[in-house]
Amino acid sequence: MHSYDVIIIGSGLGGLVCGAILSQHGYRVCIYEKNRQAGGCLQTYSREKVIFDSGVHYIGGLAPGENLYKVFKYLGIYDKLKLKRMDMDGFDHISFAGDDKIYKLAQGEENFIRTLLADFPEEEAALRAYCDKISEVCSKFPLYNLRTGDYEEKRSVLQLNTASYLRSITSNEKLQQVLAGNNLLYAGMAEKTPFYVHALVLNSYMKSSWKCVDGGSQIGKLLCRRIRENGGNIIRNMAVTAIQGEGDQVDHIVLQDGTRARATHYISNLHPAQTMAMTHSDTLRSAYRNRVQQLENSVGAFVLNVVLKPGTFKYLNYNHYYHATPDAWAGIDYRVEEWPQTYAMYVSASSRHETYADSLSVMTYMRYAEMEPWQHTIHTVLQPESRGAAYEVFKQQKADLLIDCVEKQFPGFRNCIQSYYVATPLSYRDYIGTGDGSMYGIMKDSADPLRTMISARTKLSNLYLTGQNLNLHGILGVTISGVITSAELLGMDFLVDEINQSIPI
Secondary structure, three states: OEEEEEEEEOOEHHHHHHHHHHHHOOOOEEEEOOOOOOEHHHOEEEEOOEEEEOOOOOEEOOOOOOHHHHHHHHOOOHHHOOEEEOOOOOOEEEEEOOEEEEEEEOOOHHHHHHHHHOOOOOOHHHHHHHHHHHHHHHHOOHHHHOOOOOOHHHHOOOOOEHHHHHHHHOOOHHHHHHHOOOHHHHOOOOOOOEHHHHHHHHHHHHHOEEEEOOOOHHHHHHHHHHHHHOOOEEEOOOOEEEEEEEOOEEEEEEEOOOOEEEEEEEEEOOOHHHHHHHEEOOOOOHHHHHHHHOOOEOOEEEEEEEEEOOOOOEOOOOEEEEEOOOOOOHHHHOOHHHOOOEEEEEEOOOOOOOOEOOEEEEEEEEOHHHHHHHOOOOOOOOOOOOOOHHHHHHHHHHHHHHHHHHHHHOOOHHHHEEEEEEEOHHHHHHHHOOOOOEOOOEOOOOOOHHHHOOOOEOOOOOEEEOOOOOOOOHHHHHHHHHHHHHHHHHOHHHHHHHHHHOOOO
């Protein structure tokens, strides 16, 4: 039987960050990954010599001194990243059907306010209140600021709702909608999304926004290299089928080939519901299992990955968010016959061209229920079975509708398409491993914030969780979750000090 200090199940960003930190501290680490490619949402794939990201479309907080910069510097990967800073005067462009104006969200607090004042000259007080509130809320999350603190700090802001807060600072409905205009970033729901989710995400991009040149998989590859340099092991094409408990601990895991592996500590980078489903232990009470299993996931995504004809579509150094109605929150509750009601366009940064784009991705919402006829099918590189002709027709029809929608803002877009590839909630389910193809895992709820808070610790003393369901999704949120989980073994004060001290003043 293989034996290690730490076994990590799944090589998404959370698992890789844990692996890099712990192997750096002398732990013998082994990561098991069911797919051919490590990285979870960091995975890229190539078609016609063009690279597509499965999840990383842009990153915030990477300027010197900022939170993600510090962690990536500490992990030894920052200096090797190929990054491109996005448009300072508008990293996100927000548009609405029937309104010719494009609203821009800019980097830097004063620049952010000044840019929006051009469209909302009467709203300076509201914009300053908004930025102050974002700073205040973010300050209450210790690890987001790479310092230690306790849960009590956050408690006062967890129940603040995003849409309600935006209504409280201004009666200008258009400004409310513009400030919520990129809520596809967190699958925003007007009546549910807590303001802290909005604030932590937006603050990171307002500070600094970046594209990964030639794809986000470089982050995963660099972390894998670090882990191997530190003596760690990454075993791909090997699913974990069971976590076997004994007493109040995990005794071993079972792999898909029937062999077992044992460690002192176990970290699961899978969705907590999946982790519970494969864990055999009398210590896990059914109330705990049920609580995790019944948590509601965020909606799924339909993504159109487009190979562009050379020299036809200008590179955009910003993202474009479009809403088919004046309500920026409405797209998530689409009626099937009116789909799509919203989309985000992310143009890929390539080292080959500055002026024209090679590829782009268009993302919109899609409910898992629409996948019902094909939910029994599985399709990955290792299991390449077809989902059938009806599924291919479904994808083509949906792609055509989405292309028609994009044409409204970008006339001639269809003529720039050389070819396209589609990802649905089933693609995310099979490759990323959320049971229902959810984009961002567990849905946060301002009305009941504690119910959707998942601890890194489980009821088994040597089993921990990491990934997007713990803290916050996105590159920053998941990286911080990796720090949280690693701190369970290393100690939070020690680890936070070490991260901060690794940066030369």
